[in-house]
Amino acid sequence: MTTPTGPDPIDVAVGTRIRVQRRHLKISQDELAQVLGLTFQQVQKYERGTNRVSASMLVRIAAKLQTTVGSLVGEDMVAEHDMAMLTALSTPGAIELLQAYGQATPRARKAMLGMAKALVEPEE
Numbered sequence: 001m002t003t004p005t006g007p008d009p010i011d012v013a014v015g016t017r018i019r020v021q022r023r024h025l026k027i028s029q030d031e032l033a034q035v036l037g038l039t040f041q042q043v044q045k046y047e048r049g050t051n052r053v054s055a056s057m058l059v060r061i062a063a064k065l066q067t068t069v070g071s072l073v074g075e076d077m078v079a080e081h082d083m084a085m086l087t088a089l090s091t092p093g094a095i096e097l098l099q100a101y102g103q104a105t106p107r108a109r110k111a112m113l114g115m116a117k118a119l120v121e122p123e124e
Contacts, residue, residue, distance in 0.1 A: 017086060021066075
């Protein structure tokens, strides 16, 4: 279902959770599509929320992504602000950056954080 301003926010949230879990497992859209008998474009539409995922497909996706349907539909989420975190994690490179941060020494983490903040702060 599409709202007057675009895809339904629930479909977008489900798609974002699918994308985050797929990328966490290092599965490509093409690989997921092949397992599900779809095209990568269809997986892309699911992840963007432009196409709604049917219940049966959601069960198949959850199984491939080693998670639960409840997790993909947000039943396991504790708060609405988690959607902002999921959206941030779906940004290309975000998961890889977080993994690198987790492996860094405390000193390197501090440097990485300082560099990241400097890159996004507006210049005066």
